[in-house]
Amino acid sequence: MHSGLLVMTADMLSNGIDSLIGNTLITQFIMVILEIVAIFAVISVAVIIQVYMERRVCGFIQDRLGPNRVGPFGILQTVADMIKLMSKEDIIPAKAERVLWGITPMLLFIPAALVYAVFPFDDGAIFTDLNIGIFFVLAVMSQSVLMFLIGGFASENKYSFIGGMRAVAQMLSSEIPMAFSIMAVVMVTGSLKMSTIVAAQSGTWFVFIQPLAFIIFIISMTMETNRTPFDLVEGESEIIAGPFTEYSGMRWALFFLAEYTNLLTAAVLTTTLFLGGWQGPVLPGIVWFIIKVFLMIFVFMWIRWTFPRTRIDQMMGFSWKILLPLALFNIIATGIGVYIYNWMY
Amino acid sequence: MQGKGLLTGLSVTIRHFFGKKVTVQYPEEKLPMSETFRGGKLVLDQKKCIGCRLCSMACPNEALDLTVETDENKKRHMKKYIHKSGRCLYCGFCVEACPTKAVTWDKNYAIACYTRTDLTYDAVKSDGRNETHE
Amino acid sequence: MTEAVSKVIRTEEYQLSMGPVHPSTHGVLQILLTLDGERVVKAVPCMGYLHRGIEKLMESRNYFQCMPYTDRLDYVSAMNNDFAYCRAVEKLAQLEVPERAQYIRVIMAELNRIASHMIFIGSLAVDVGATTGMIYPFRDRECILDIFNELCGARMTYSYIRIGGVKSDLSVKVIDMINVFLKNLSAMIDEYNDLLTGNEIFQHRLKNTSVITAEQALQLGLTGPMLRASGVNYDLRKDNAYSSYEDFIFDVPLGNSGDNWDRYIVRMKEMRQSAKIVKQALDGLPEGSVMAKVPKVLRPPKGEVYVTTEGPRGEVGYHIISDGTVKPYRVHIRRPSLINLQALDLMCRGYLVGDVVVAMSTIDPILGEVDC
Ligand code: SF4
Ligand code: SF4
Numbered sequence: 001m002h003s004g005l006l007v008m009t010a011d012m013l014s015n016g017i018d019s020l021i022g023n024t025l026i027t028q029f030i031m032v033i034l035e036i037v038a039i040f041a042v043i044s045v046a047v048i049i050q051v052y053m054e055r056r057v058c059g060f061i062q063d064r065l066g067p068n069r070v071g072p073f074g075i076l077q078t079v080a081d082m083i084k085l086m087s088k089e090d091i092i093p094a095k096a097e098r099v100l101w102g103i104t105p106m107l108l109f110i111p112a113a114l115v116y117a118v119f120p121f122d123d124g125a126i127f128t129d130l131n132i133g134i135f136f137v138l139a140v141m142s143q144s145v146l147m148f149l150i151g152g153f154a155s156e157n158k159y160s161f162i163g164g165m166r167a168v169a170q171m172l173s174s175e176i177p178m179a180f181s182i183m184a185v186v187m188v189t190g191s192l193k194m195s196t197i198v199a200a201q202s203g204t205w206f207v208f209i210q211p212l213a214f215i216i217f218i219i220s221m222t223m224e225t226n227r228t229p230f231d232l233v234e235g236e237s238e239i240i241a242g243p244f245t246e247y248s249g250m251r252w253a254l255f256f257l258a259e260y261t262n263l264l265t266a267a268v269l270t271t272t273l274f275l276g277g278w279q280g281p282v283l284p285g286i287v288w289f290i291i292k293v294f295l296m297i298f299v300f301m302w303i304r305w306t307f308p309r310t311r312i313d314q315m316m317g318f319s320w321k322i323l324l325p326l327a328l329f330n331i332i333a334t335g336i337g338v339y340i341y342n343w344m345y
Numbered sequence: 346m347q348g349k350g351l352l353t354g355l356s357v358t359i360r361h362f363f364g365k366k367v368t369v370q371y372p373e374e375k376l377p378m379s380e381t382f383r384g385g386k387l388v389l390d391q392k393k394c395i396g397c398r399l400c401s402m403a404c405p406n407e408a409l410d411l412t413v414e415t416d417e418n419k420k421r422h423m424k425k426y427i428h429k430s431g432r433c434l435y436c437g438f439c440v441e442a443c444p445t446k447a448v449t450w451d452k453n454y455a456i457a458c459y460t461r462t463d464l465t466y467d468a469v470k471s472d473g474r475n476e477t478h479e
Numbered sequence: 480m481t482e483a484v485s486k487v488i489r490t491e492e493y494q495l496s497m498g499p500v501h502p503s504t505h506g507v508l509q510i511l512l513t514l515d516g517e518r519v520v521k522a523v524p525c526m527g528y529l530h531r532g533i534e535k536l537m538e539s540r541n542y543f544q545c546m547p548y549t550d551r552l553d554y555v556s557a558m559n560n561d562f563a564y565c566r567a568v569e570k571l572a573q574l575e576v577p578e579r580a581q582y583i584r585v586i587m588a589e590l591n592r593i594a595s596h597m598i599f600i601g602s603l604a605v606d607v608g609a610t611t612g613m614i615y616p617f618r619d620r621e622c623i624l625d626i627f628n629e630l631c632g633a634r635m636t637y638s639y640i641r642i643g644g645v646k647s648d649l650s651v652k653v654i655d656m657i658n659v660f661l662k663n664l665s666a667m668i669d670e671y672n673d674l675l676t677g678n679e680i681f682q683h684r685l686k687n688t689s690v691i692t693a694e695q696a697l698q699l700g701l702t703g704p705m706l707r708a709s710g711v712n713y714d715l716r717k718d719n720a721y722s723s724y725e726d727f728i729f730d731v732p733l734g735n736s737g738d739n740w741d742r743y744i745v746r747m748k749e750m751r752q753s754a755k756i757v758k759q760a761l762d763g764l765p766e767g768s769v770m771a772k773v774p775k776v777l778r779p780p781k782g783e784v785y786v787t788t789e790g791p792r793g794e795v796g797y798h799i800i801s802d803g804t805v806k807p808y809r810v811h812i813r814r815p816s817l818i819n820l821q822a823l824d825l826m827c828r829g830y831l832v833g834d835v836v837v838a839m840s841t842i843d844p845i846l847g848e849v850d851c
Contacts, residue, residue, distance in 0.1 A: 309608025350677030381632035
């Protein structure tokens with residue numbers, strides 16, 4: 001039944017290992033390890049591509065060319081930056097809470113990567129198809145706020161501190177409208193399972209059925225990923241870099257990595273929930289999936305390089321007073337719609 | 346309506362995304378310098394110089410250190426024309442002040458150097474453009 | 480918060496030193512903020528990090544040699560500073576500037592005003608987080624810098640306006656460049672309007688923040704766009720016309736509420752007015768020489784003058800005392816940025832941290848001028 005390219009490859013691989021070792025348990029174990037490695041590989045490659053893309057998009061929008069020196073078309077620029085960051089001196093502020101301060105960047109990466117376990121990349125290509133998939137995503141994603149807070153506090157820097165406080169305020173206000181906008185999708189599908197949500201969109205994408213939810217979701221996702229117009233947590237003209245102010249070198253690179261992983265998460269989520277996931281004609285599912293994800297990433301970048309930043313009170317007022325009521329209204333409307341639909345058919 | 350401005354903004358940026366780029370790719374392409382460009386190093390044409398010191402007198406920041414020699418015919422000529430470019434304001438007063446137009450800019454703007462001593466050079470030793478003072 | 484609760488949860492104000500190493504202090508300015516959460520209780524600008532002692536340096540140079548230093552005060556609008564200085568010296572030495580030179584000075588001063596306002600728009604945009612909004616004005620400003628480069632060989636420190644006139648006459652190429660620029664300017668401003676002015680987020684950030692009433696503005700001695708944004712109609716180009724400004728028809732844009740938005744809009748409108756002036760001046764450029772008869776060694780008679788000129792940031796005043804020698808006895812410069820910066824505390828008090836950077840931007844200080 002599953003015909004996706006990824007699944008076929010995985011099956012082939014597992015059959016191969018199976019015939020080599022002949023023990024199903026060990027084969028499964030190896031496959032799990034391979035899958036974990038695959039997730040990290042996907043994330044790292046995606047981040048490198050995104051960073052390059054962000055610079056190029058930014059450059060093009062600003063009438064510049066962006067990086068075009070290192071390697072052909074500058075594609076190795078990110079690699080060069082990585083090398084630079086890795087070779088930097090590791091500076092720990094004298095007054096920082098060393099342990100907390102040190103583990104924050106690593107901890108931040110965990111929730112960012114964890115959500116990939118439940119994303120359907122292709123038909124059947126999902127690591128664990130939890131029956132509470134979307135709920136799991138929400139729960140895990142909201143963990144990252146803790147790291148921001150810890151990092152902000154542990155740095156013993158007032159800018160970081162303000163940034164940490166802002167992170168809490170912002171994530172709280174973004175997560176609730178986001179959850180409610182997802183709720184509408186869940187109501188239509190009748191399932192929290194990611195694969196079911198995607199399957200339900202084989203006819204019409206949810207972006208057409210739930211346009212309001214889509215817009216609310218995009219907006220709250222920009223808040224969630226700390227990107228302009230809601231990049232208050234690290235608003236560099238105000239609080240320098242927020243919680244990351246004191247981080248440099250490799251530690252800062254981890255923050256960077258988490259940030260772009262989150263952006264990827266945002267794009268993947270939007271694709272899964274509203275743009276029909278891996279579904280599309282002719283091309284294999286994984287290709288459609290990648291196209292859609294990068295289209296969404298482009299939209300997020302386009303927004304970032306166009307808009308100014310909001311102020312913290314405006315952002316909170318906007319999300320509590322406008323987004324949340326809208327999302328609630330959307331739920332009620334969806335409820336009525338679903339009821340009428342069921343009643344008619 | 347709220348939100349219209351946001352969309353207009355997005356349309357501006359997407360136009361530029363596909364539009365022509367304006368930057369000059371420096372090492373390959375170089376901007377032409379104007380006739381009047383003040384910058385680079387000073388070049389002294391020793392044949393023209395009459396050793397009147399008007400240039401160093403016009404200099405606001407004492408960036409010129411001249412050594413004038415009088416030869417047997419009572420004719421003055423420049424022995425050393427030290428330009429301390431670290432002090433220079435690039436105002437061009439020296440060039441303007443010269444009655445015989447003996448001193449000019451070489452208009453080579455890539456004059457960054459590694460050490461402080463490289464900033465000071467002797468303009469007499471040129472035609473030697475870009476030569477530093479040892 | 481009720482009494483009982485506030486006893487348990489102790490809150491306290493804290494100090495945040497914004498700058499001198501901070502991305503948005505426009506140079507090296509330190510703002511000592513006293514904050515209550517994110518709300519500003521007090522903002523004290525600490526300056527002096529860029530002090531070079533220019534006033535003192537001028538005392539040891541002759542009147543001509545002071546010119547390059549005035550360029551370095553407000554390096555973003557060096558023409559206007561040179562203009563102010565030259566007018567002061569000319570008044571001191573009773574020099575009559577030829578009309579053609581006066582017109583050329585006006586053209587250059589207004590072009591430089593446009594360039595300076597473009598910097599303002601750009602830095603305001605980047606301070607509210609719209610990076611692209613910074614790039615476009617800076618890109619367009621290059622056109623003006625190219626004109627200046629063609630004209631006098633420098634892009635920043637021009638030393639073009641000289642005591643008694645200007646350094647050189649306009650070449651045909653420069654006139655062409657100015658005409659082309661004027662033709663394009665309208666489209667450039669429209670683009671900023673599309674990208675920034677119309678943007679609701681931008682409007683929300685600027686409107687009703689950092690309000691200065693007309694009365695407060697006058698008490699603080701604000702000048703330039705800062706003052707006019709509060710609704711006070713005071714522009715030296717109109718009220719005390721100098722250098723043939725009376726020949727040109729232009730409006731003085733005024734704000735009414737004195738908030739950040741008005742300060743932005745006033746400058747936006749001023750750019751169009753400046754372009755209008757340049758156009759008129761170019762069309763009506765009189766014939767004649769561009770330099771008065773200035774003695775090679777200038778010894779102004781004993782005495783003192785105070786001459787003010789309308790710069791892009793406000794009133795640039797030069798107070799020069801002459802003791803009859805080739806060097807000024809004392810020069811004092813009224814730098815508009817310094818005086819406008821005094822309003823910072825008023826503009827920040829009670830607003831949020833995010834407003835501080837916006838307030839800073841709409842003051843539009845140039846630290847070279849603040850610290851002198
Ligand atoms: S350019 Fe100006 S500062 Fe430099 S040497 Fe010539 S006169 Fe002196
Ligand atoms: S360079 Fe010109 S001004 Fe200087 S000493 Fe020689 S002739 Fe005189």
